[in-house]
Amino acid sequence: MSTQEHTVTHIHRDDIGARMGMWLFLFTELLLFGGMFILYSIYRYTYPDAFHLAAKDLNTIIGTFNTAILLTSSLTMALSIAAIQRDRKSLSIFLQFITILLALGFMVNKYFEWSAKFSHGIYPGSEVLLAKPSGEIVFYGLYYVMTGLHGLHVIIGMVLIAIMMRFTYKGIIKADSYVKLETVGLYWHLVDIIWIFLFPLFYLIT
Amino acid sequence: MEKNQEKHLDNSHSYGNYILVWLALMALTAVTVAVAGINLGGLTVATALIIASVKGYLVLTIFMHLKSESKTFRVFVSVALIFLIVSFILLFSDYSFIARN
Amino acid sequence: MNETITVPTNGKHPSYLEYKGKYKGFLGWVLSTDHKRIGILYLVSILSFFLVGATFGFLLRLELIAPGRTIMDPQTYNSFFTLHGVIMVFLFVIPAIPAIFGNFFLPILIGARDVSFPRLNLLSWYLYIIGGLLAIISIIAPGGAADTGWTFYIPYSVRTGTNVIYALFAAFVLGFSSILTGINFVTTVHRLRAPGMTWFKTPLSVWSIYSTAWVQVLVTPIIGITLLLVVIERTFSVGLFDPALGGDPVLFQHLFWIYSHPAVYIMILPAMGIVSEIIPVFARRTIFGYKFIALSSVAIAFFGSLVWAHHMFTAGMSNTGQFIFSLLTMTVSIPSAIKVFNWTATLYKGSIELAPPLLYVLAFIFQFAIGGLTGVMLGILSIDIMVHDTSFVVAHFHYVMFGGTGFGIFAALHYWLPKMFGRMYNIKVAKSTFWLVFVGFNLLYFPMFIMGWLGMPRRYYDYLPEFHIYHLLSTIGSWILILGILIMFTNFIVALIRGKKITEKNIWGGETLEWTIDTPPIHENFLEIPTVHEAPYEYKQNETDIRQFQEVK
Numbered sequence: 001m002s003t004q005e006h007t008v009t010h011i012h013r014d015d016i017g018a019r020m021g022m023w024l025f026l027f028t029e030l031l032l033f034g035g036m037f038i039l040y041s042i043y044r045y046t047y048p049d050a051f052h053l054a055a056k057d058l059n060t061i062i063g064t065f066n067t068a069i070l071l072t073s074s075l076t077m078a079l080s081i082a083a084i085q086r087d088r089k090s091l092s093i094f095l096q097f098i099t100i101l102l103a104l105g106f107m108v109n110k111y112f113e114w115s116a117k118f119s120h121g122i123y124p125g126s127e128v129l130l131a132k133p134s135g136e137i138v139f140y141g142l143y144y145v146m147t148g149l150h151g152l153h154v155i156i157g158m159v160l161i162a163i164m165m166r167f168t169y170k171g172i173i174k175a176d177s178y179v180k181l182e183t184v185g186l187y188w189h190l191v192d193i194i195w196i197f198l199f200p201l202f203y204l205i206t
Numbered sequence: 207m208e209k210n211q212e213k214h215l216d217n218s219h220s221y222g223n224y225i226l227v228w229l230a231l232m233a234l235t236a237v238t239v240a241v242a243g244i245n246l247g248g249l250t251v252a253t254a255l256i257i258a259s260v261k262g263y264l265v266l267t268i269f270m271h272l273k274s275e276s277k278t279f280r281v282f283v284s285v286a287l288i289f290l291i292v293s294f295i296l297l298f299s300d301y302s303f304i305a306r307n
Numbered sequence: 308m309n310e311t312i313t314v315p316t317n318g319k320h321p322s323y324l325e326y327k328g329k330y331k332g333f334l335g336w337v338l339s340t341d342h343k344r345i346g347i348l349y350l351v352s353i354l355s356f357f358l359v360g361a362t363f364g365f366l367l368r369l370e371l372i373a374p375g376r377t378i379m380d381p382q383t384y385n386s387f388f389t390l391h392g393v394i395m396v397f398l399f400v401i402p403a404i405p406a407i408f409g410n411f412f413l414p415i416l417i418g419a420r421d422v423s424f425p426r427l428n429l430l431s432w433y434l435y436i437i438g439g440l441l442a443i444i445s446i447i448a449p450g451g452a453a454d455t456g457w458t459f460y461i462p463y464s465v466r467t468g469t470n471v472i473y474a475l476f477a478a479f480v481l482g483f484s485s486i487l488t489g490i491n492f493v494t495t496v497h498r499l500r501a502p503g504m505t506w507f508k509t510p511l512s513v514w515s516i517y518s519t520a521w522v523q524v525l526v527t528p529i530i531g532i533t534l535l536l537v538v539i540e541r542t543f544s545v546g547l548f549d550p551a552l553g554g555d556p557v558l559f560q561h562l563f564w565i566y567s568h569p570a571v572y573i574m575i576l577p578a579m580g581i582v583s584e585i586i587p588v589f590a591r592r593t594i595f596g597y598k599f600i601a602l603s604s605v606a607i608a609f610f611g612s613l614v615w616a617h618h619m620f621t622a623g624m625s626n627t628g629q630f631i632f633s634l635l636t637m638t639v640s641i642p643s644a645i646k647v648f649n650w651t652a653t654l655y656k657g658s659i660e661l662a663p664p665l666l667y668v669l670a671f672i673f674q675f676a677i678g679g680l681t682g683v684m685l686g687i688l689s690i691d692i693m694v695h696d697t698s699f700v701v702a703h704f705h706y707v708m709f710g711g712t713g714f715g716i717f718a719a720l721h722y723w724l725p726k727m728f729g730r731m732y733n734i735k736v737a738k739s740t741f742w743l744v745f746v747g748f749n750l751l752y753f754p755m756f757i758m759g760w761l762g763m764p765r766r767y768y769d770y771l772p773e774f775h776i777y778h779l780l781s782t783i784g785s786w787i788l789i790l791g792i793l794i795m796f797t798n799f800i801v802a803l804i805r806g807k808k809i810t811e812k813n814i815w816g817g818e819t820l821e822w823t824i825d826t827p828p829i830h831e832n833f834l835e836i837p838t839v840h841e842a843p844y845e846y847k848q849n850e851t852d853i854r855q856f857q858e859v860k
């Protein structure tokens with residue numbers, strides 16, 4: 001045995017483990033929103049007419065447009081990973097950037113939607129809302145909380161992707177080491193999947 | 207290469223594959239919106255959910271690479287989904303039988 | 308991963324306690340990503356909160372020693388039982404075994420150097436501390452401590468003016484701490500087992516912690532969102548549960564218990580794992596039915612997630628719902644019973660050594676049996692209708708959570724502290740203290756079964772004279788129990804400061820990997836990652852081994 005004094009600093013790299021950890025985290029997100037989907041389904045069952053009526057007030061066109069935006073952002077995210085796997089650094093950064101732009105577009109639309117509702121006096125705790133029948137109050141409560149929480153996750157995703165852009169630029173994410181980008185990609189796709197279910201349940205039940 | 211860094215193209219598809227999936231997703235979205243206009247009663251919700259599930263499945267398997275990961279990952283996802291679905295079912299087993307006035 | 312560690316010039320590896328990493332002193336502890344140091348950080352913080360929660364319990368029992376007012380007014384009483392519940396559930400019983408012993412020993416038990424995500428591990432502890440601070444703030448901030456009970460039922464939790472939001476945020480943050488630990492442990496068990504350690508060669512405490520980790524990951528988010536929704540409802544009058552706004556308060560109960568019932572399995576499963584570890588060692592026999600015990604952990608996790616509404620039989624459920632949940636509740640008892648039978652079978656004709664860890668384990672089996680059987684009773688609709696919200700329920704859950712998990716924690720402390728710190732406590736004191744704790748515990752809680760059966764409601768500040776004798780016995784039991792616990796902790800603290808130093812690797816004669824490494828462990832756990840050939844608990848029947856335990860006595 002040698003007599004040097006050093007201990008092993010094992011640079012423990014486990015890409016599969018990293019992805020596994022992220023998937024497990026995604027399950028928690030799935031169940032977080034799942035809890036709210038449970039709420040939605042029970043209340044929808046309880047107040048079918050009120051939900052039907054209230055959903056009419058939501059703008060299906062903006063909703064559909066937002067769905068398309070988010071689906072496209074999922075595409076650009078997946079493509080950005082494919083790009084870095086093929087050592088196309090600039091392409092990857094560009095695609096990550098487009099993803100962020102699309103997410104921004106989604107949030108801008110959301111802002112317009114919400115402010116339109118606010119200007120009509122429909123927001124949690126407002127007199128206008130509280131004067132409506134119970135089922136509609138619950139509908140809007142669910143609408144604001146679920147799309148609001150979803151929007152928060154979109155913003156978090158934008159920040160994460162921006163950080164990944166910087167990592168890619170600096171070469172921390174590269175062709176033979178890109179698990180960070182993959183895990184952020186997984187997070188982003190889940191945000192997309194949640195919207196895939198939110199969209200029909202709120203906008204298309206007329 | 208360490209065994210826990212797999213060959214870097216194992217977990218990937220061609221650009222074209224991703225674009226094809228995206229086209230399918232957009233098409234399914236169009237279908238969902240179109241169907242929503244037709245009144246099928248209770249079936250409307252079911253149809254919407256089925257189409258959403260297909261879209262979700264595509265994102266999971268292709269965009270999130272679930273298809274190319276090891277079986278363990280697919281078992282994980284199934285466990286999580288089954289738990290969510292069973293909770294739904296059990297909850298409705300109570301709610302659908304409450305006598306409401 | 309086949310790194311070997313070269314020996315430093317003086318030939319001696321520092322233990323993890325003395326290891327000098329990037330930071331020194333205090334920072335070297337609170338910034339450490341070493342799973343062992345994090346386990347110690349949890350040990351200190353969790354046991355401190357336990358004492359706080361126990362103090363609330365002690366004061367509650369003091370109030371209840373006689374009818375009428377004794378030392379506090381009703382509002383204070385309500386806050387005290389709320390805090391007792393919140394602290395004990397979220398800051399003690401749920402985290403304790405996974406965060407303390409899971410963190411310290413899981414990597415060692417599977418032959419790894421650390422968990423999969425060491426920095427996430429440290430974050431989990433930070434979140435625990437933040438949650439604890441929020442809980443303390445909820446007590447001292449103006450508005451007064453929450454008085455809703457730890458269950459925060461709607462509509463009172465939305466109406467009361469007390470510091471419900473702080474308490475809810477505390478629980479939310481603590482939930483995240485739990486989730487991150489769960490994610491870490493699932494990944495660690497999948498990815499970092501030593502060569503040769505197949506699933507069925509893994510120690511049973513690993514199976515327990517793994518099953519627990521899955522439950523932590525899947526159900527904790529649901530309470531997270533539920534509590535968050537109550538915060539939002541209080542703040543923005545959103546109207547999701549509040550009946551005045553069209554909400555359904557029973558739906559809150561459903562969502563609350565979808566987490567909180569599996570939470571009790573998060574509490575008990577790791578303790579069962581500890582029992583499975585300790586019995587073979589002190590009976591010197593291979594565990595009976597290893598595979599059944601391992602798979603029963605998975606079964607308990609699974610079935611336990613399907614039974615939540617048995618907390619709500621009187622809340623206004625449909626008959627169909629009641630029947631279904633009552634039936635499902637019966638199924639959970641089966642894997643639990645399998646464990647108890649297998650433990651007993653392991654003890655039968657074993658070479659029993661009544662060391663302190665085994666004493667607590669034997670008490671566990673006795674108390675868990677009582678708690679479990681009364682749980683089955685409560686699962687029966689006709690019985691539950693009568694005893695719901697009485698002291699009977701309080702006795703039931705204290706028998707399983709305290710008489711079960713609590714005693715499991717005491718057993719684990721007596722079993723593993725010497726390994727963790729390289730110091731031995733006084734065994735004679737430990738053994739006599741056990742009797743104080745055991746008698747005190749049963750005197751405290753058994754009368755509650757009787758008075759609950761006779762109609763004494765739970766969470767009541769005052770009571771009819773006919774219940775006085777039971778309350779009196781119970782309060783006296785609490786004094787004996789607290790005395791025992793204080794002596795136990797003193798025994799440990801004295802040991803840490805000036806107890807006999809141990810350097811033997813295996814003082815109890817265990818057959819799992821932690822007994823093959825240094826006492827206390829070196830920073831990297833193993834000099835060389837072992838290759839595992841045998842299943843654990845393979846005791847050879849005829850060996851006469853001189854156990855260090857004899858000498859340490």
